[in-house]
Amino acid sequence: MRKVEIHPEAVERVKKYTISDSVLGFGKYVAPIMIEAIYDNGQWQRFDLLPYGPIQLDPCTKVLHYGQEIFEGMKAFRQPNDEIKLFRPEMNARRFNQSARRMSMPEVPEELFLNACEVICAYCKNLVPKRLGESLYLRPFMIATEVGLGIKPSKQFLFVIVASPSGAYFSGDSVKVFIERDDIRAAQGGIGFAKTGGNYAASLQSYTKTIQAGCDQTMWLDSSHQYIEEMSGMNFMCIIDGELHTPALTDTILDGITRKSVLELARHEKIKVVEGKIAIDSLLQLIEEGRCTEAFVCGTASVICPISSFLDKDGRTHYMKYGEGKMSMYLREKLISIQGGREQGPEGWLYPVKDIHF
């Protein structure tokens, strides 16, 4: 296994750092250390644990112009015995490399990716929050660093991991959804399934509309403007006639690890799972008829969060009786207690971080 070079200044910095006792929120605090690795001459050269700091780039660096960039989002949880465990990091490693292939970027071998995640977690062990549901959020990312304005794949890349002690993504206990009827997020053959910055940049115009309309999350439909795909940073699920429904994966939807985990938990609990097409107009009808009793978003950052209402383009708001969201809250509690080590989850979901004395 390739070793990560540990820089003494990084260790000194992290030793002095303490996390706030107050509400952490999401992505507001950042650990004072980071992993950096350089790709050049067709291979990963070295991995370093460095003090957190700015990345200097030439103004003609390719990522700044053509968006050759990918990222991941994953969490490490403190267990009751103070051990630190990552939640299904192999899935993030695989998805990172899937994104890398689509964006003409080099893969980070799974073993190197996991080792780098483990090292930053081990040095951040005192920064992993203690409260159930809180975590150390890791953000691995890769950018194209070759200099030159020609539109072609870069030959040089930088891989970085930063870490953020985090709590709840949403401040409330439910979300209001804005149905985006005009713009689309992804089209067949495009990059919707890849975790690359462009998908998020393209969602920001609708984010502004969403917030101005008093909502929290944008719901994206497919390119026919009929079928639900996902939200800007999470997947969508709902309960119809007591069954758990979610859009089937296509190349326009991000294959969420929380989505996969929730479906596995539901199947284990003998809840019927349906992965298929969900037309937005049928969903709204089913809500009015009382057959769709719950709807929720799910993702690493948001875990599971019930949807309280859907705002449509015609100005109508369709309210969920989410207070009765028994199934979503049951799945949420289950997932959180598995991640926090309060309950035994399926084999292999928690990846232990080896303790390092420093």
Ligand SMILES: Cc1ncc(COP(=O)(O)O)c(C=O)c1O
């Ligand atoms: C567009 C999008 N969909 C879904 C998800 C949920 O994926 P995961 O559960 O792996 O975090 C995310 C977050 O990563 C996302 O950005």
